[in-house]
Amino acid sequence: MMNGKLKESHTLLEWPEVITYMESAEVAFEHYRRYPASRRIDFLRQIAREIATIRLNLVEIAHQETHLPEGRLHGEIDRTINQINLFAEVLEEGSWVNAIIDTANPQRIPAPKPDIRQMQLPLGPVCVYGASNFPFAFSVAGGDTISALAAGCPVLYKVHEGHPQTSQLVSGCIERAASQTDMPQGVFASLMVARExxxxxxxxxxxAAVAFTGSFSGGKALYDAAARRPVPIPVYAEMGSINPVFLLPDQLKHHAEATAIALAASNTLGAGQFCTNPGLMVMLQSPETEHFLSTYGSQLAEQTCHDMLTPGIYTAYSAGVERLKSINGIQVLGEGKTEGLPSDAAVPVAFRVRGADFLRNDALREEYFGPASIHVIAEDTAQLLEIAKVLDGQLTSSVWCTDVDIDSFGLLFQALEGKAGRLIINGAPTGVEVGHAMVHGGPFPATTDARSTSVGTQAIYRFTRPVSYQNYPDRLLPVELRDGNRLGIWRKLDGELTKQSL
Amino acid sequence: MMNGKLKESHTLLEWPEVITYMESAEVAFEHYRRYPASRRIDFLRQIAREIATIRLNLVEIAHQETHLPEGRLHGEIDRTINQINLFAEVLEEGSWVNAIIDTANPQRIPAPKPDIRQMQLPLGPVCVYGASNFPFAFSVAGGDTISALAAGCPVLYKVHEGHPQTSQLVSGCIERAASQTDMPQGVFASLMVARExxxxxxxxxxxAAVAFTGSFSGGKALYDAAARRPVPIPVYAEMGSINPVFLLPDQLKHHAEATAIALAASNTLGAGQFCTNPGLMVMLQSPETEHFLSTYGSQLAEQTCHDMLTPGIYTAYSAGVERLKSINGIQVLGEGKTEGLPSDAAVPVAFRVRGADFLRNDALREEYFGPASIHVIAEDTAQLLEIAKVLDGQLTSSVWCTDVDIDSFGLLFQALEGKAGRLIINGAPTGVEVGHAMVHGGPFPATTDARSTSVGTQAIYRFTRPVSYQNYPDRLLPVELRDGNRLGIWRKLDGELTKQSL
Structure with a gap:
């Protein structure tokens, strides 16, 4: 069950030790949740500084453990630091608590109206399961950990066996930051444990909540385990996606080559190891489509990929590609170079299949984590729409199109709206912007909870619940809800957004 | 399994018919979700008008079916109509969609920043299970149905066997409103079905989602059934609560009588059949506490209650009271009149028990739906805090206190913050205000999802998910996200709330 990296070089915690950490997190929660935002901000920013301080060491170790190129790892550290600082800004601005105030009306008939004030409070200790493919941005100090800490929740981080040393280094950053900013003991712990x-x-x-990024089997196992708890808790498992891309005819008529080049680059980026990797492309049969396909195939022939993240991922990818090759009606459209590659390097491969064959075969709608893509040639628009409608829930869906296409394919855009968390026009799905408007989530099986995002500032709400205070004296209210609005935050006051005090 | 009212007078739907309704709702969703807000507003307001039109008939039938007093039923119809109109106002104002716009920056290094825009979209058909105790406000056209319809979700309403005729009348209101405002067939259906x-x-x-108000066993059964689905969906089961009330010493020193009168009235209101009924009161031993208790007991002696909602509820209440009476260490503090009562009338009863006995006995922490209350006398402040800490999740928790008490019981307020969806000072928990700031929800077992409320305008978010649009041309965006902001709604534009257009 365990990857050699973890088993050989690290002592795994046993269950009684893990219990101690969890109980410690619960105790920490009672303190941490009541700290003023300023203290949580200091903590977050110190984490970012600690990471920056050991950046070179982090890149070196992460490169050894994951085979990801150093440039990419530097970029990922930048992203991780920016993400931490963005959450610190959100706390500093303060309006994220969603303060809502309905003032009293003692004269109301038939019954007096009470003063009621609502805001978001943290849920409690969160267990975060990091991803293999982002040793920084979706791991120890990644989006889930940071949004939970920002919300006021302690974090227990389950170390991914793909990069245990990197995880240990980043855990050290958080632990030092916690100590330097006087956070309560137990506010963060990383757990090196066996999978069971x-x-x-x-x-x-x-x-109190679970956040996971990884495979369908891993995420669903956590979801099912949590569903059997006596007390249900939220489980946010982000489990990947085939990220369908629809290529419309006028687009291919005018931009077949550029589209093929952009999508081949997106599909093979980082050895295809992104949950937003475009694994399925759908188009109508036409000479322009053939032009796109031949360009795509020849693009692949130029590509080599680096070693995959773990031997397990490489084995699964290779087996998946072999399985695809054995499916009736599927043809190899193009493959990357195979000579002189390192042992666990993924070979990019693209397949073509007719729409009718695609619709017949569920295996073609599964995710093959790595630089594989399936190109579906629909007979006509009706079949293309049918393909859109049978798709499972996705993290992203994309359409490459011109204005002419937009006028002709209204039903396609409508169908895709129900399928994904992020809808893209003329852009690669890889590259998940950390901002306010991002949704990195989507209907099952992309995630177990489509109401949430794991990237961007809205992720803070995965770890909160609303609480109302009725008829509370001002001094007993959280500062965000007091009459004076000392923090100057946006509040909904009797139905109107305002920064005014009462 | 079925109450006589339903079995005798109505034909129950069989599963194949129910499937037809569900599939019809799914088809309706594809149309309804894309209607402009103005059309949903017309629909909602027409529902309110239809209910007002047959108000007298509704009150008459509901009184026969539920035994609730006519005055109360009129009040509940007012509440239901106000609730519908409040959601119409929310749609009219429009900002509820939580529009977030991060503008592009093509010059950004190392990678251009895309334009990303987010808003909330409806989930799909919602199945609503109404409550026995609110034949209007938590039933056919109650909060769950109306917030789902407001969000853009069709509703399948499972008729409660306690008031089938009332349900049929209100269903008729929704159906007529749907027809008059040209809603798609399948946007609403009420299902008279056997429990299984x-x-x-x-x-x-x-x-796509489930909303339930009722008993723990009913709600948990739905939750467990949904957890076994291949595709998980949100289940919002509101399952009741014992609504603890803490009575602090300085309050009882100065206001023992008034407090007892207010709480006895709250506990016996509507035969105690509210999920916010104060079923547990906790206080410190003292002469003032004895004064409170004797007043409470003598208040009960003056009380009679009307018939309970259903024979099943009456039987469960009576059996629960008998079980409580048999518990070691519990004493009857007071009981209501028993002579000359109608057959299924609840007899209010209050018990007293020492803190140590309460802590020993889990049965004292269960809900006894009806006008029963358990009064716990804690030995000291430490024991009172211990009692607060062992409580399960609650819809509400209340503290009756003076300024002096607030200074001395800081730890109690902290402990209760983690226990309930609504925290009340010096007020009865019964009476759930329909507004923007209300949270009618709370940690399990009060509900299965503490992140949500079933009352108030925030309830609309139970039935939505966020979706991002990346690099979308303006005309392809939902109107709420277009540059011009034609609707004039609040949007978060590059991190700042504004009504400005781009």
Missing amino acids: IGLQVVTHPSI | IGLQVVTHPSI
Whole structure:
């Protein structure tokens, strides 16, 4: 069950030790949740500084553990630091608590109207399961950990076996930051545990929410384990996606080559190891489509990929490609170079299949994590729409199109709206912007909870719940809800957004 | 399994018919979700008008079916109509969609920043299970149905067997409103089904969310059934609560009588059949506490209650009271009149028990739906805090206190913050205000999802998910996200709330 990297070089925690950490997180929560925002901001910013301080060491170790190129790892550290600082800004601005105030009306007939004030409060200790493919941005100090800490929740981080040393280094950053900013003991712990114990964690009463990024089998196992708890908790499992891309005829008529080049680059980026990797492309049969396909195939022939993240991922990818090759009606459209590659390097491969064959075969709608793509040639628009409609939930769906296409394919845009968390026009799905408007989520099986995003500032709400205070004296209210609005935040006051005090 | 009212006078739908309704709702969703807000507003307001039109008939039938007093039923119809119109106002104002716009920056280094815009979209057909105790406000056209319709979701309403005729009348109101405002067929259906089929509905792929108000066993059964679906969906089960009330010493020193009178009235209101009924009161031993208790007991002696909602509820209440009476260490503090009562009338009863006995006995922390209350006398402040900490999740928790008490009981307020959806000072928990700031929800077992409220305008978010549009041409965006902001709604534009256009 365990990757050699973890088993050989690190002592795994046993269940009783893990319980101690979880109980410690629960105790920490009672303190941490009541800290003023300023203290959480200091903590977050110190984490960012600690990471920046050991950046070179982090890149070196992460490169050894994941085979990801150093340039990419530097970029990912930038992203991670920016993400931390963005959450600090959100706390500093303060309006994220969604303060809502309905003032009293003692004269109301038939019954007096009470003063009621609402805001978001943190849920409790969160268990975060990091991803293999982002050793920084979706791991120890990644989006889930940082949004949970920002919300006021302690974090227990389950170390991914693909990069244990990197995880240990980043954990050290968080621990030093916690100590330097006087955070309560237990506010953060990283757990190196066997997979079965990692699964057991979600069943413990101290855990108030779960966030996971990884495979369908891993995420669904956590979801199912949590569903059997006596006390249900939110489980946010982001489990990947085939990220369908629709290529419309006028687009291919005018931009077949550029489109093929952009999508081949997106599909093979980072050895295809992105949950937003475009794994399915759908188009209508036409000479322009053939032009796109031949360009795409020849693009692949130029490509080599680096080693995949873990031997397990490489094995699964290779087996998946072999399985695809054995499917009736599927043809190889193009493949990357195979000579002189390192041992676990992914070979990019693209397949073509007719729309009718695609619709017949569920295996073609599964994710093959790596630089593989399936190109579906629909007979006509009706079949293309049918393909859109049978798709499962996705993180992203994209359409490459011109204005002419937009006028002709209204039903396609409508159908895709129900399928994905992020809808893209003329852009690669890889590259998940960290901002306010991002949704990195989507309907099952992309995630277990489509109401949430794991990237961007809205992710803070995965770890909160609303609470109302009725008829509270001002001094007993949280500062965000007091009459004076000392923090100057936006509040909904009797239905109107305002920064005014009462 | 079925109450006589339903079995005798109505034909129950069989599963194949129910499937037809669900599939019809799914088809309706594809149209309804894309209607402009103005059309949903017309629909909602017409529902309110239809209800007002047959108000007298509704009150008459509901009184026969539920035994609730006519005055109360008129009040509940007012509340239901106000609630519908409030959601119409929310749609009219328009900012509820939570529009977030991050503008592009093509010059950004190292990668251009795309234009990304986010808003909330409806989930799909919602199955609503109404409550026995609110034949209007938490039933056919109650909060869950109306917030789902407002969000853009069709509704399948499972008729409660306690008031089938009332349900049929209100369903008629919604159906007429749908027809008059040209809503798609399938936007609403009420289902008279046996309980087992009601449970099966949540497993059907057409259903995108479930909302329930009722007992723990009923709500948990729905939750468990939904958790076994291949595709998980949100389940909002509001399952009641014992609504603890803490009575602090300085309050009882100065206001023992008034407090007892207010709480006895709250506990016996509507025969105690509110999910916010104060079923547990906790206080420190003292002469003032004895004064409170004797007043409370003598208040009860003056009380009679009307018939309970259903024979089943009456039987469960009576059995619960008998079980409580048999518990070691519990004493009857007072009881209501028993002579000359109608057959299914609840007899109010209050018990007293020492803190240590309360802590020993889990049965004292269960809900006894009806006008029963358990008064716990804590030995000291430490024990009172211990009692607060062992409580399960609640819809509400209340503290009756003076300024002096507030200074001395800081830890109590902290402990209760983690326990309930609504925290009340010096007020009865009964009476759930329909507004913007209300949270009618709370940690399990009060509900299955503490992130949500079933009352108030924030309830609309139970039935939505965020979606991002990346690099979309203006005309392809939903109107709420277009540059011009024609609707004049609040949007978060590059991190700042504004009504400005781009």
